[in-house]
């Protein structure tokens with residue numbers, strides 16, 4: 261360890277009554293640009309802090325400012341940025357760090373300080389208040405819940421909130437809301453020109469009760485259709501397509517959404533219907549066919565060369581156009597899907613054998629868990645994405661079950677351990693109960709991300725169709741598969757009991773209990 265050649269800032273071992281308002285070792289540019297060896301990580305760096313143990317780099321100091329707990333030197337509960345002789349984190353007083361300020365000037369919480377010596381939470385509060393200021397130094401009452409959600413709410417961490425608030429698009433959006441330029445309604449959010457931050461903000465507004473809950477798929481389809489129709493303004497059959505989208509597709513989707521939430525594939529299907537209807541109308545225009553005078557031969561010429569999937573997507577438009585007398589009544593062949601290939605028992609076993617053990621090509625843990633759930637229990641992606649941590653239960657005998665239906669399905673080893681490991685990765689302050697939490701507050705990972713993630717790690721979703729898998733799952737349920745992979749009941753129980761420590765933290769409905777020991781806070 262290289263000792264600093266000039267006196268470090270541990271001139272006194274007793275803390276002074278008032279802490280000098282300086283945290284830098286030196287402000288002269290020459291001293292700042294000089295290179296030192298960090299006393300903790302040993303890397304070469306420009307001076308950031310000089311503490312009694314030596315010069316420290318920025319990375320090591322910021323990491324040290326995140327450690328809180330009971331100081332082994334004096335027994336006080338506080339920030340532990342120093343290092344004892346045994347390497348254990350100790351408080352600034354015990355470490356003799358006297359010239360650095362750690363306490364927020366407003367709330368007195370210790371930690372990393374930002375602008376004007378304020379802690380991260382006070383800094384976030386100030387930024388939110390400034391951005392949502394209606395011009396009189398106040399936040400409009402309608403926006404108070406949003407301010408609270410942005411300050412303390414379900415957004416991941418204070419650090420994440422600060423980064424989000426610093427982005428120009430997000431700042432503009434909040435200012436537009438604060439000044440009333442952007443009214444607080446779903447349609448106005450749809451019409452906002454910069455759509456990037458809208459889904460996240462909308463999720464926050466719904467989460468804090470400022471906007472009513474809406475069917476997300478319906479909303480996204482509506483926004484998509486609006487943009488699509490705007491682009492079709494010059495299309496010769498724009499009126500026909502507008503009627504199809506607004507009078508036929510939207511009301512039908514609204515009716516369905518009123519009964520139960522729409523699935524992402526339902527939205528994708530409606531979009532495909534509209535895309536193929538547009539292509540058909542473009543073809544009509546290019547060949548100078550008047551829709552009402554279209555002949556059977558013309559339709560056949562177009563329809564028969566389409567791929568099977570495209571024909572299926574066009575049927576909705578043709579049926580509607582003929583019923584509404586926009587097209588003459590013609591016939592078009594009903595499409596039949598061939599059964600095609602399906603996953604075999606051996607392929608299913610091979611895939612599971614690939615996803616269970618840790619190796620370089622196994623992929624991210626959460627996708628491996630999702631793949632196992634899909635392959636073992638024949639659950640569609642839409643069901644897997646809505647599983648919660650509470651769906652996994654430990655029985656009295658230490659075995660794990662998954663509550664998919666009645667009775668619950670057993671989760672044998674080695675899959676139980678895989679699930680346990682995923683649960684252990686949840687952050688301590690996780691508020692959502694989703695097994696696969698998404699980036700938007702209070703929502704699970706979305707359908708597109710989950711299915712793309714599964715494809716990325718090599719799950720052939722086309723072959724692993726649920727109907728075909730169900731047959732395999734009936735023939736060889738999870739425990740049979742576990743044995744085929746070489747796992748037996750004795751190992752099952754031992755490993756589940758071993759993992760019980762992790763499990764207990766998730767079994768409590770109020771979330772994980774706080775730990776009294778020193779721990780590193782997430783940033």
Ligand SMILES: [Zn+2]
Nearest residue numbers: 298301317320
């Ligand atoms: Zn370092």
Ligand SMILES: [Zn+2]
Nearest residue numbers: 331334351354
């Ligand atoms: Zn201490």
Ligand SMILES: [Zn+2]
Nearest residue numbers: 364367379382
């Ligand atoms: Zn503070």
